Amino acid sequence: MVYLAVIALLCGIACGMAGLDNVLPVEMIVSNKDLILYILMFLVGISIGLNRGIVSKIKEYHIKIFVIPAGIIAGSLAGGIVSGLLTGLPLNQSAATAAGMGWYSLSGVAIGNLAGAQAGSIAFLSNLLREIFSFFSIPWISKNLNYLTCIAPAGATSEDTTLPMMIRYTNGETVVLSVFNGVICSAAVPFLISFCFHFF
Amino acid sequence: MNVIIIMCAGILVGKFLFPAKWKRVNEFLQTVCTLLLIFSMGVLLGSRENFLREITTLGFQSVLFFLIPSVFSVIVVYPLTRIFLDKKREKKKEAD
Structure with a gap:
């Protein structure tokens, strides 16, 4: 799967750079990517539905269910600050960029509006790279750390695009926690970007 | 939604x-x-119009800005899952 994902990504970049994004099959895929995502989510839902007893397992976590999103937010912001110190970028911009947590479309636009086009480009690229990185890190993390930690690099994308990798490399329980985490992180992203930019 | x-x-x-x-x-x-x-x-x-230029000029910064927050998230979340969400460990604790 990882090799296929790398091939798909490289083919996509090559098509984009060669200007083939206006050719019919490529254009159809790109312009219908939301529809593809919806189909994928429906199929993921079926996988969860086929897994019996997940809800009761999730209930056992109670309030501790918030531990993962809290850890991801804290880790991302700390990582953003460290990145800012290393690159010399202002801390507010650095923390805001990391606060995107993989939601590249929103963070690119939001940070672009707040701090200019170059900052927006960095936010877009870094958050897109985070989403891609999480695709490829999930198999390694599931093997070497634990299933739940696979949610960490995915951040706000753990409720949608990175879910199929979760399904493939973790278990049904982690998938449900992943969706929950994605909802919390996605809700927090706009607030965090604004908060970090104005208060750091 | x-x-x-x-x-x-x-x-x-x-x-x-x-x-x-x-x-x-x-x-x-x-x-x-x-x-x-x-x-x-x-x-x-x-x-993206300036993809190659962006990758060469902003690439290093972009890589740092995705890699460090991602790794830090893992570093923070892993011990938290071990402490708070490890069911096997909790069951063992309850049994003790």
Whole structure:
């Protein structure tokens, strides 16, 4: 799967750079990517539905269910600050960029509006790279750390695009926690970007 | 929000209507959809007007800004899952 994902990504970049994004099959895929995502989510839902007893397992976590999103937010912001110190970028911009947590479309636009086009480009690229990185890190993390930690690099994308990798490399329980985490992180992203930019 | 509603519909279909013997077909279709999404991400990236220039000038910063927060998230979340969400460890604790 990882090799296929790398091939798909490289083919996509090559098509984009060669200007083939206006050719019919490529254009159809790109312009219908939301529809593809919806189909994928429906199929993921079926996988969860086929897994019996997940809800009761999730209930056992109670309030501790918030531990993962809290850890991801804290880790991302700390990582953003460290990145800012290393690159010399202002801390507010650095923390805001990391606060995107993989939601590249929103963070690119939001940070672009707040701090200019170059900052927006960095936010877009870094958050897109985070989403891609999480695709490829999930198999390694599931093997070497634990299933739940696979949610960490995915951040706000753990409720949608990175879910199929979760399904493939973790278990049904982690998938449900992943969706929950994605909802919390996605809700927090706009607030965090604004908060970090104005208060750091 | 749409994503969540659609997924919930999928859960109901999976629970009440979907035959378990078609599980593999479902998994295959998921793989196809995932690859198409990754492909479209690549197209999005490659078709940016100044992609190569951005990658060379902003690439290093972008890499730092995705890698360090991602790694830090893992570093923070891993011990938290071990302490708070490790069911085996909790059961052992209760048994003791």
